[in-house]
Amino acid sequence: MRTGRRAAHRSGRRAAHRSGRRGGRSNRAGSCAGARVAGSRGRSGRRISSFNGSAGQAPPVCQIVGYKNSGKTTLICALLPYLSAHGCKVGVIKHDAHDFEADREHTDTWRHRQAGAAAVAITSPHRTALIEERRSTLTGLLAAMAPYDYVLVEGFKAAGYPKVVLLRTEQDLPLLEAPNAAAAAVWPGNDRLAAAVRKTNLRLFSIDDTAAIAEWLWQQRFYFQNFNI
Template identity: 45%
Template sequence: MHTSIIQIVGFKNTGKTTLTAALVKQLAEAGCRVGTVKHDGHDFDIDHPGTDTWRHREAGAHKIAITSPHRTAIMEQRPTLLKELLQQFREMDWVIVEGFKQERYPKIVLIRNEEDEALVKQLEQVVAVASWYPVSFEGLPVFAVQDSSGMAAWIQEERGRGVFALEEPT
């Protein structure tokens, strides 16, 4: 089966990271290979002053890779488009993307309060809602935000219908 993609989107403090981690756990326990991509609206840094890779960057390196027997990281001094990042995940069964609201891949929208509900209609490719309170949206399944096992079962079922196939958005 091909790589499948689902976006987890919502406003700040709606539980995106918690839900993403829970879905990763559920899908991994089901035997899926899962990758994640997270959008950070702020500047992040995984490098620390004094490390060898930090020294490389400070000296002017634009791209730095570090590898060990257990993991590899590549850092670039530029933003990367989601579609570019996704090319690195083609061997995964699932890619869960946290954030990138404006991208046009299938999305689960998290809502914590009534003001968040507008997001469901504003965004493209909304396939489900995860809510902190009872709510309904015509034509969309709604899950309690804590029901990661129900969401994981649902996305696996829908995956079989090709709903989440990773293709370039139109």
């Protein structure tokens, strides 16, 4: 009897997941605040039931990856207004291969850290910051982004989330093999880059066509959400 119930439960979850993905693809015109998608439970057991940043929901994730000076930050900054126009609260995560300093010297939080604080948090009526003296994983950072509607990730080439890879020179072509690469944004002036992308199943964009890339990200939001459960 228990085996039968477990089998029926698994079958029901698979049917709900398929139904949710079909429903998500058909509702591409709505805003983040109004769209709904029926989904399955993630690894943590939380139900992915809506697309409005509510508790218990994981946002869709897309990585923007490329080598140095390929335009990652510039592209993300150009995409943000388009996604925000859909009513999305967008979070951004950036990977830095070197050390960085986000605090200002001689501020109170800087002094706390200099005195030995392992973590410092500061908040105001309009802004909150948390600085920790430790490395964070992408999974952990995404968990902190759960309240947001969409997350763009700059870097983390080896991670398994959907990616837009940026191609500026032919030396960048190995990025076409990056895990879950879904699209390529190509710098103009090199037809061989576009020709190489056309030999793959990846969506091809010009890196200057920000509106088209943003619209594609919006259309793919429910599919991308499936990678963050």
